[in-house]
Amino acid sequence: DTEVTQTPKHLVMGMTNKKSLKCEQHMGHRAMYWYKQKAKKPPELMFVYSYEKLSINESVPSRFSPECPNSSLLNLHLHALQPEDSALYLCASSQWTSGNEQFFGPGTRLTVL
Amino acid sequence: GQQVMQIPQYQHVQEGEDFTTYCNSSTTLSNIQWYKQRPGGHPVFLIQLVKSGEVKKQKRLTFQFGEAKKNSSLHITATQTTDVGTYFCAGLGQTGANNLFFGTGTRLTIIP
Numbered sequence: 664d665t666e667v668t669q670t671p672k673h674l675v676m677g678m679t680n681k682k683s684l685k686c687e688q689h690m691g692h693r694a695m696y697w698y699k700q701k702a703k704k705p706p707e708l709m710f711v712y713s714y715e716k717l718s719i720n721e722s723v724p725s726r727f728s729p730e731c732p733n734s735s736l737l738n739l740h741l742h743a744l745q746p747e748d749s750a751l752y753l754c755a756s757s758q759w760t761s762g763n764e765q766f767f768g769p770g771t772r773l774t775v776l
Numbered sequence: 777g778q779q780v781m782q783i784p785q786y787q788h789v790q791e792g793e794d795f796t797t798y799c800n801s802s803t804t805l806s807n808i809q810w811y812k813q814r815p816g817g818h819p820v821f822l823i824q825l826v827k828s829g830e831v832k833k834q835k836r837l838t839f840q841f842g843e844a845k846k847n848s849s850l851h852i853t854a855t856q857t858t859d860v861g862t863y864f865c866a867g868l869g870q871t872g873a874n875n876l877f878f879g880t881g882t883r884l885t886i887i888p
Contacts (some may be wrong), residue, residue: 703879703883704880704881705864705878705879705881706819706864706878707878708875708876710879711875717876721875753818753819755819762806762807762826762868764809764821764824765809765819765821766821767818767819767820769817769818772817774799
């Protein structure tokens with residue numbers, strides 16, 4: 664299995680809702696990432712998990728809360744989001760945490776009303 | 777902070793013409809990666825360059841890493857409609873952490 668899966672594909676939520684995005688990989692990769700991508704812009708790194716521990720948080724607001732329950736799963740918990748948080752949220756994984764190619768999932772397209 | 781710029785932002789070419797995108801970093805990079813994102817898709821890894829002055833080829837694609845490890849280029853020979861998409865370079869800083877900084881991207885469209 665050489666793919667990263669993400670659920671849901673699409674999500675519409677209100678500003679008071681709580682929702683979660685899920686990401687899964689079964690390639691044995693030890694690093695997992697969350698990116699945010701706005702339309703016609705490059706992906707922006709949000710979080711990096713290395714060996715199931717949070718290693719990088721790129722100054723992301725606390726309304727985004729990542730979680731890595733095990734080496735195959737990565738969640739992103741969402742609470743009290745703003746309309747400007749609407750974007751494509753991409754999960755990625757890589758074998759190690761230093762300079763390896765990253766495998767991206769198809770993303771979750773999030774709309775915040 | 778680290779910035780990675782790409783030019784041009786957009787490129788429209790006739791099918792069969794060549795295409796080049798250039799990537800420039802404000803800081804020295806330990807390596808550079810290239811990704812392709814099709815419209816409505818997700819980034820897909822193409823290649824990684826590590827050594828100063830390195831050149832790698834994949835069929836019609838030629839990738840180059842500058843001598844100073846601050847710039848890179850991707851050249852596509854004889855473009856095909858399947859080459860449509862946005863090409864991103866992504867630089868890994870010298871700190872050793874695996875935080876890729878994606879370039880601004882070049883969107884390639886092909887006129888059949």
